[in-house]
Amino acid sequence: MCNIGSKIRDYCGVFGIVSKDFSYSVAGLIYSGLMALQHRGQLYSGISISSCEGPIDTYKGKGLVSKVLSPKTLRNFIGNVGIGHVCYGTPYCSNEENAQPYLYKSNKIEFSIALNGRITNPTEIQIKLEKMGRVLTGISDIELLASLIAAFYDLTNQIFDALKDMMKVVRGAYCIVVLTKKGDIFAIRDSIGYKPLCFGSLEREDKHFYVFASESCALDVIGAKVIDDVKPGEIVYVNPTESLKREQIIPHLKHGICSYEYIYFARPDSVIDGISVGKVRYNLGINLAIGDDVPSENAIVVPVPDSGRSAAMGYSWKSKITYAEGLMKNRYLWQLKKDFNEKLNPIKAITYDKDIVLVDDSIVSGVTMKKIIKMLRNAGSKLIHVRISCPPLIKNCDLNDSLSNRDIFIALEAKIKNFDNFNEEMRKYIGADSLKYQSMNGLIDAIGKSEDTICSICLKEICDLDEEIIRNKIEIV
Numbered sequence: 123m124c125n126i127g128s129k130i131r132d133y134c135g136v137f138g139i140v141s142k143d144f145s146y147s148v149a150g151l152i153y154s155g156l157m158a159l160q161h162r163g164q165l166y167s168g169i170s171i172s173s174c175e176g177p178i179d180t181y182k183g184k185g186l187v188s189k190v191l192s193p194k195t196l197r198n199f200i201g202n203v204g205i206g207h208v209c210y211g212t213p214y215c216s217n218e219e220n221a222q223p224y225l226y227k228s229n230k231i232e233f234s235i236a237l238n239g240r241i242t243n244p245t246e247i248q249i250k251l252e253k254m255g256r257v258l259t260g261i262s263d264i265e266l267l268a269s270l271i272a273a274f275y276d277l278t279n280q281i282f283d284a285l286k287d288m289m290k291v292v293r294g295a296y297c298i299v300v301l302t303k304k305g306d307i308f309a310i311r312d313s314i315g316y317k318p319l320c321f322g323s324l325e326r327e328d329k330h331f332y333v334f335a336s337e338s339c340a341l342d343v344i345g346a347k348v349i350d351d352v353k354p355g356e357i358v359y360v361n362p363t364e365s366l367k368r369e370q371i372i373p374h375l376k377h378g379i380c381s382y383e384y385i386y387f388a389r390p391d392s393v394i395d396g397i398s399v400g401k402v403r404y405n406l407g408i409n410l411a412i413g414d415d416v417p418s419e420n421a422i423v424v425p426v427p428d429s430g431r432s433a434a435m436g437y438s439w440k441s442k443i444t445y446a447e448g449l450m451k452n453r454y455l456w457q458l459k460k461d462f463n464e465k466l467n468p469i470k471a472i473t474y475d476k477d478i479v480l481v482d483d484s485i486v487s488g489v490t491m492k493k494i495i496k497m498l499r500n501a502g503s504k505l506i507h508v509r510i511s512c513p514p515l516i517k518n519c520d521l522n523d524s525l526s527n528r529d530i531f532i533a534l535e536a537k538i539k540n541f542d543n544f545n546e547e548m549r550k551y552i553g554a555d556s557l558k559y560q561s562m563n564g565l566i567d568a569i570g571k572s573e574d575t576i577c578s579i580c581l582k583e584i585c586d587l588d589e590e591i592i593r594n595k596i597e598i599v
């Protein structure tokens with residue numbers, strides 16, 4: 123979806139790296155990894171680093187990675203093991219105190235933790251912590267997780283056991299990296315595997331590193347090779363003196379990765395669970411074009427930049443309608459609260475007098491799409507056919523903040539009002555000449571995984587919650 127107006131936002135990216143060479147500082151590599159994950163969060167950026175001897179040094183602040191972790195700042199962070207985080211600013215990450223990595227220090231343990239995800243049973247965790255005699259200083263997801271790990275650690279003095287116990291209590295969608303004072307890094311993925319997390323190795327100048335990241339693009343940029351995804355319910359861990367180990371803690375349950383990672387959240391050059399995100403988006407465009415009947419004589423396929431690009435290319439290839447970049451986005455203004463016309467502009471020499479097949483990945487509020495269509499019409503385009511590469515969003519999702527606000531969902535509203543003809547109501551609302559969404563089968567086929575290994579609950583008309591989902595207390599409105 124166009125990231126100019128209303129949009130779905132994922133909110134975090136995590137990164138971790140271990141160098142076997144104690145004299146090598148990994149701060150620069152964390153910086154590069156976080157830069158590659160910047161699309162997953164632009165509100166806060168942070169780093170924790172350790173030399174396995176002294177304390178864990180943590181620095182975080184509001185802004186992009188390049189602003190918060192400037193070369194001058196990074197010079198003060200020296201260590202061969204570290205983690206990093208970028209954040210979009212969830213309700214629980216809305217101020218600098220809750221920005222991550224989150225450093226936990228007690229007289230027994232010191233560790234730093236970074237999270238991508240959302241916990242769905244915070245009350246249960248709070249009650250458990252209170253029963254264990256813990257006094258909570260805050261109730262953000264990250265504080266709860268850190269307190270829970272520390273409480274379990276107090277029982278056994280074993281961090282690995284504490285993390286295992288934490289996994290057995292926490293419900294929701296989460297990928298976590300934990301850095302200990304001793305220089306261990308643990309990478310953990312929830313038992314359903316909603317969020318992506320991978321790991322790999324890097325050989326550079328006779329030095330060996332292990333790397334963890336939300337997306338494989340962060341490994342690519344530093345030259346690391348992907349070894350595997352952290353499997354749902356698994357802990358992968360390493361430290362500078364030992365080889366990498368992995369252990370399945372909780373069996374992998376049904377319903378896997380969030381479809382939206384493939385549709386929108388992740389970078390197209392990332393590979394998640396062995397599947398190329400860019401290829402999925404291209405396939406979505408192909409599937410959207412199959413059986414479509416837009417007359418091709420005067421038409422061009424125009425993507426909504428940047429989110430509709432890969433699907434538009436697939437659509438163009440299948441339909442044989444010419445692909446053209448007919449909308450120019452101002453990349454330097456897209457984060458700012460600016461007038462819509464300052465952010466997006468039609469290239470009239472391309473779009474004038476043409477029928478436009480306008481491709482985007484989804485419609486959330488419909489407001490942005492409405493403005494784009496009006497803009498194209500004012501610039502002289504003729505018919506406008508909107509093609510959306512994913513099925514309509516019709517349910518809230520408690521695992522993604524941006525999908526948990528009922529008010530923004532025009533599709534959801536339409537369902538609630540029981541519109542007989544949802545597609546027609548939506549077409550009229552946005553002012554298109556025709557509107558077509560991806561089918562569920564088209565989505566599943568494009569991802570190329572079996573239906574029971576992806577989550578698409580927010581896109582499904584009939585919510586077939588199974589026992590495991592209920593056990594995880596995912597509340598679908």
Ligand code: SF4
Binds near residue numbers: 522
């Ligand atoms: S309900 Fe939708 S947004 Fe939420 S995890 Fe599932 S596919 Fe992703």
